[in-house]
Amino acid sequence: xxxxxxxxxxxxxxxxxxxxxxxxxxxxxxxxxxxxxxxxxxxxxxxxxxxxxxxxxxxxxxxxxxxxxxxxxxxxxxxxxxxxxxxxxxxxxxxxxxxxxxxxxxxxxxxxxxx
Amino acid sequence: xxxxxxxxxxxxxxxxxxxxxxxxxxxxxxxxxxxxxxxxxxxxxxxxxxxxxxxxxxxxxxxxxxxxxxxxxxxxxxxxxxxxxxxxxxxxxxxxxxxxxxxxxxxxxxxxx
Numbered sequence: 001x002x003x004x005x006x007x008x009x010x011x012x013x014x015x016x017x018x019x020x021x022x023x024x025x026x027x028x029x030x031x032x033x034x035x036x037x038x039x040x041x042x043x044x045x046x047x048x049x050x051x052x053x054x055x056x057x058x059x060x061x062x063x064x065x066x067x068x069x070x071x072x073x074x075x076x077x078x079x080x081x082x083x084x085x086x087x088x089x090x091x092x093x094x095x096x097x098x099x100x101x102x103x104x105x106x107x108x109x110x111x112x113x114x115x
Numbered sequence: 116x117x118x119x120x121x122x123x124x125x126x127x128x129x130x131x132x133x134x135x136x137x138x139x140x141x142x143x144x145x146x147x148x149x150x151x152x153x154x155x156x157x158x159x160x161x162x163x164x165x166x167x168x169x170x171x172x173x174x175x176x177x178x179x180x181x182x183x184x185x186x187x188x189x190x191x192x193x194x195x196x197x198x199x200x201x202x203x204x205x206x207x208x209x210x211x212x213x214x215x216x217x218x219x220x221x222x223x224x225x226x227x228x
Binding site: 031033040041042043045048050055056090102103104105106107108109 | 147149151158160161164203205209214215216218219220221
């Protein structure tokens with residue numbers, strides 16, 4: 001199994017809603033990532049988890065809250081988002097980040113629209 | 116700060132034409148290098164990667180790339196493109212020991228039948 005799965009595929013939410021994005025991998029990878037991708041732009045790194053601990057937060061606003069319940073799961077909790085947060089949110093995983101062979105596998109993404 | 120430059124924003128070719136997409140990076144240490152492709156409406160897929168060894172690497176779908184260390188370059192090539200190669204192509208660099216994968220801005224490739 002070389003897949004990273006993400007749910008939901010699409011999400012529409014209001015600015016006062018609370019929602020969560022989910023990501024799962026069963027490749028035994030120990031590093032997991034959240035990226036944000038705007039149309040026609042490259043992915044922008046948001047968070048990195050390594051061995052279930054948050055290792056990088058790229059100065060992301062607190063309305064985005066990541067969580068790694070176990071080594072296979074990664075969540076992104078959303079609260080009080082703004083319309084400019086509308087984007088494709090990508091999850092990725094890699095064996096680990098420190099050595100060679102650390103190719104990142106990407107999920108299909110969640111297309112988020114904030115009204 | 117590390118950066119990745121992709122020279123072409125949009126490339127338009129006819130089927131059977133040859134392709135070369137440029138990628139240069141700025142980082143003095145050892146890096147892993149990647150080309151990812153994003154077909155319309157689909158997720159990022161790895162085309163090929165360079166970690167070490169032979170600087171000419173072959174990937175999926177007939178793509179190859181050459182790492183030239185002295186030029187800090189990792190250009191993507193394909194001898195004969197097909198309509199199905201229409202996609203966005205991203206070069207990415209990951210310094211060894213770093214958590215961050217740094218992407219270039221991407222090159223949109225349009226192949227006309």
